Structures are given as C-alpha cells and as structure tokens.
Amino acid sequence: MSTPIRVLVCDDQALIRTGLSTIIDAQPDLAVAGECGDGRTAVELARRLRPDVVVMDVRMPILDGIEATRLLAGAGVEHPVKVLVVTTFNLDEYVYEALRAGASGFLLKDAPPDRLLHGIRTVAMGTALLDPQVTRQLVGRYAARIRPVENGARDTPLTPRELEVLRLIADGLSNSEIAATLVISHETVKTFVSRILTKLGLRDRVQAVVYAYRHGLVT
Incomplete structure (x- = not known):
C-alpha cells in the first residue's frame, strides 16, 4: 500500500x-x-x-x-x-x-x-x-490587465480542436464541463489539456488562461 x-x-x-x-x-x-x-x-x-x-x-x-x-x-x-x-x-x-x-x-x-x-x-x-467558479471571476477581473501579444492568435502551434479546448479552459470550465460541451470523454479532455500545456510550455491551467488572453484567443 x-x-x-x-x-x-x-x-x-x-x-x-x-x-x-x-x-x-x-x-x-x-x-x-x-x-x-x-x-x-x-x-x-x-x-x-x-x-x-x-x-x-x-x-x-x-x-x-x-x-x-x-x-x-x-x-x-x-x-x-x-x-x-x-x-x-x-x-x-x-x-x-x-x-x-x-x-x-x-x-x-x-x-x-x-x-x-x-x-x-x-x-x-x-x-x-x-x-471553476473562482476561475470565471478571476478571469473577469484581471483579463483586461493582460497585455496582448501582437499576432498571437496566428502564431499558436495548437490544432483547431486544441484551441477549442483552450478557449473553454479560459472560460473557466472544468474538465467535466468541457467534456459535456464538446461531447467527448473526460479522459479525452485530460489528454487535450496535457497536450496543450506541453505544446505551449505552460505549468498549469492558470497559465493557460493567461496565454489565451495574451494571444487574443478569447476576449
């Protein structure tokens, strides 16, 4: 044990x-x-x-x-x-x-x-x-302070599906909520999240939210 x-x-x-x-x-x-x-x-x-x-x-x-x-x-x-x-x-x-x-x-x-x-x-x-509730409020309060990167949306290495998942993360959705929204399994969402963090060199979901706003993927 x-x-x-x-x-x-x-x-x-x-x-x-x-x-x-x-x-x-x-x-x-x-x-x-x-x-x-x-x-x-x-x-x-x-x-x-x-x-x-x-x-x-x-x-x-x-x-x-x-x-x-x-x-x-x-x-x-x-x-x-x-x-x-x-x-x-x-x-x-x-x-x-x-x-x-x-x-x-x-x-x-x-x-x-x-x-x-x-x-x-x-x-x-x-x-x-x-x-998730806290994430939504946090993003709502501080997103305006995040400085955008020029041409950030065009430079991202993510696939369209990964971008979709990232936008939902930035909206404050949990993995279960993302799975329900996209009609995919919870394990598939976890795989997407892990792949997104690895591709972008990010530590966690908080950094993913900041990345999404800085690169103009959400407004």
Missing part, C-alpha cells in the same frame, strides 16, 4: 478545522499530519512536519494565509510546500494574491467534500487547481 498523502490543516475556526480533518482522515490515501489556527504556526509546522499539502485558510490571526503561503511556497523558497487555499471569501483579490504567493490551488469552503479531497490529491500530484 502506498504512503498516504500527509496534510496539514490550518484554519482559525476549531469547528471547521475539526471538520476538515475528519473528512481527510476518513480517506485511506490521506492522513492529517497536524492542525493549527494561525499562519505563523502553519509556517512553523509545515517546515517541521514537511506535509505533502497544506490546506490553508486566508483570514487567520498573527499571520494571514496569504503571507503564510508566500513563506512556504513563494519565489525563492528553498523547499516549497504545496498549498491549497480554502476559504469562505469568494473575492477575486484573495484568489489573485494567493496564486501570486505561490498557492497551487484555491477552493471555496462551501465546495462539497469530494471536491476538497480531489483538490488535495490534485495538488499533491503537482497539478494546479482552481474552483
């Missing part, structure tokens, strides 16, 4: 912290490595316990989740930790700042448990994850 994914749960509300830990510990492939209620302790525990994923709240005392994420996963950190930000605040600035700080994913606390578990597993595998 493979080693469980070790998760550090950080939330200043004890009830929510306990609930998250209970959901996580109930999974055979996941294990709670520790819990805490403020950002400073989160940083200390993460550095000491070396969890695979930190589930991080945004608004916490002493040190907020954004700054804690920056200290654990930001540019220049020698041993970065994967951080999944989970918050009740569906505000674009939190999403934007969390991603800039180095977070690997962002979910809302009202997401169903299976989405949280999927998020932890996804981030642990090294893949970025954004709640």
Whole structure:
C-alpha cells in the first residue's frame, strides 16, 4: 500500500478545522499530519512536519494565509510546500494574491467534500487547481490587465480542436464541463489539456488562461 498523502490543516475556526480533518482522515490515501489556527504556526509546522499539502485558510490571526503561503511556497523558497487555499471569501483579490504567493490551488469552503479531497490529491500530484467558479471571476477581473501579444492568435502551434479546448479552459470550465460541451470523454479532455500545456510550455491551467488572453484567443 502506498504512503498516504500527509496534510496539514490550518484554519482559525476549531469547528471547521475539526471538520476538515475528519473528512481527510476518513480517506485511506490521506492522513492529517497536524492542525493549527494561525499562519505563523502553519509556517512553523509545515517546515517541521514537511506535509505533502497544506490546506490553508486566508483570514487567520498573527499571520494571514496569504503571507503564510508566500513563506512556504513563494519565489525563492528553498523547499516549497504545496498549498491549497480554502476559504469562505469568494473575492477575486484573495484568489489573485494567493496564486501570486505561490498557492497551487484555491477552493471555496462551501465546495462539497469530494471536491476538497480531489483538490488535495490534485495538488499533491503537482497539478494546479482552481474552483471553476473562482476561475470565471478571476478571469473577469484581471483579463483586461493582460497585455496582448501582437499576432498571437496566428502564431499558436495548437490544432483547431486544441484551441477549442483552450478557449473553454479560459472560460473557466472544468474538465467535466468541457467534456459535456464538446461531447467527448473526460479522459479525452485530460489528454487535450496535457497536450496543450506541453505544446505551449505552460505549468498549469492558470497559465493557460493567461496565454489565451495574451494571444487574443478569447476576449
């Protein structure tokens, strides 16, 4: 049996912290490595316990989740930790700042448990994850700030079908929603997404969204 994914749960509300830990510990492939209620302790525990994923709240005392994420996963950190930000605040600035700080994913606390578990597993595998609803709002707020590349749409190496998938990613659709829209299988969508990221030399879906806007593929 493979080693469980070790998760550090950080939330200043004890009830929510306990609930998250209970959901996580109930999974055979996941294990709670520790819990805490403020950002400073989160940083200390993460550095000491070396969890695979930190589930991080945004608004916490002493040190907020954004700054804690920056200290654990930001540019220049020698041993970065994967951080999944989970918050009740569906505000674009939190999403934007969390991603800039180095977070690997962002979910809302009202997401169903299976989405949280999927998020932890996804981030642990090294893949970025954004709640589709959050992606739409993020794009809506920041797309206008992205400087377009001249002749970008003509220079893309993607096939027409790959372009179609990329545009749907930029619209904030999940893989399941893309599959339903194009009437193709979920596995086929995953293949397209992987191919798109590889061809364009992109790290994750967030970079794919930025690419789509910079190259004039969506407006």
